[in-house]
Amino acid sequence: MHPMLRKATDAAREAGEAIRHYANKVHKLNIQNKDQNDFVSEVDQQAEQIIVRHLQRAYPDHAFFGEEHGKQGTDSDYEWIIDPLDGTTNFLYGIPQYSVSIALKHKGRLTVGVVYDPLRDETFAAARGDGATLNGRRIRVSERSSMHSALLGTGIPFRANQNLDLYLQTLKALIPDTAGVRRPGSAALDLAWVACGRFDGFWEFGLNEWDMAAGVLLVQEAGGLVSDLSGDNNHLKTGDVVAANPKVFKEMIKRLRPIVTNR
The missing domain is CATH 3.30.540.10 (Fructose-1,6-Bisphosphatase, subunit A, domain 1)
Incomplete structure (x- = not known):
């Protein structure tokens, strides 16, 4: 080690x-x-x-x-x-x-x-x-090949500055065809669960760097992809993050990009 x-x-x-x-x-x-x-x-x-x-x-x-x-x-x-x-x-x-x-x-x-x-x-x-x-x-990220039956993790905005309306748009875009969405309550663990395949993907708004830094590296080293909501590499700065296995990640970003573009 x-x-x-x-x-x-x-x-x-x-x-x-x-x-x-x-x-x-x-x-x-x-x-x-x-x-x-x-x-x-x-x-x-x-x-x-x-x-x-x-x-x-x-x-x-x-x-x-x-x-x-x-x-x-x-x-x-x-x-x-x-x-x-x-x-x-x-x-x-x-x-x-x-x-x-x-x-x-x-x-x-x-x-x-x-x-x-x-x-x-x-x-x-x-x-x-x-x-x-x-x-x-x-550990490795899951082998799920599409959003069909994918299980996603998330964090629901609860502060005034976290843009609940935008989040609800992303939820509406991501939830179709999936096996469901879970909100356990620890972003660090959510990302770790993506890394070991318990979640196929994860997204959340308004995180701090300490919430996700370790989890981001776990996902990347387990073969997954991580970005901000637009697919760019600004997640540690913006606090908005998407993480998933490569195929699910591609679909998540495809669904999210039109929403983020019009925000």
Whole structure:
């Protein structure tokens, strides 16, 4: 295993252990609103501290960009991108669908990604050029050849600035002929599930870089394609993402492009 991937995996699992510890003690937690319907708890903050501390011991000169504490460290060619608890709302409501997400950029290019599901003890890991794995076993995107009977994942906009009307247009365009659409609640895990073939495709608006950086690399290293809604390579900047196996991806973009062009 790539040494930086190993460190990221260890950090994700250590944070996941802390998250599991609090899973049945949510009623005792200090919970705050970062924004309308956007929660943060002391578990998010503690998990991020665990990850940063773990990685800083190994790489003291690296920079860090986390959901809870923003930018940390000096300028560096290496930047760790951290979502310590992706799916906080699920966690707080006792819905068993959340994850730890850690990615590494080197000179602006994603090189390492880990998504850890602490409840299922599933570690999705990828290093650029080395493929993607689930608990050490190689994974690939699905072999679905069209949108017919494809199972898609998504995230439904719930904030005022996420353009619900546009999303509903995309849903109407993508859902025909499929086996259905699921909204589990952790974008990092949704992308990991595309990488291992549980979902044939996924799309969402308004994500942050930490929500999807690790998952994007997982999909790419598992043989899938990732882009923004227009099929361009701006997803990490725009926060709008489409990910799928190559054939389903082509159909999704074909259906989405007219909507996005007229937005």
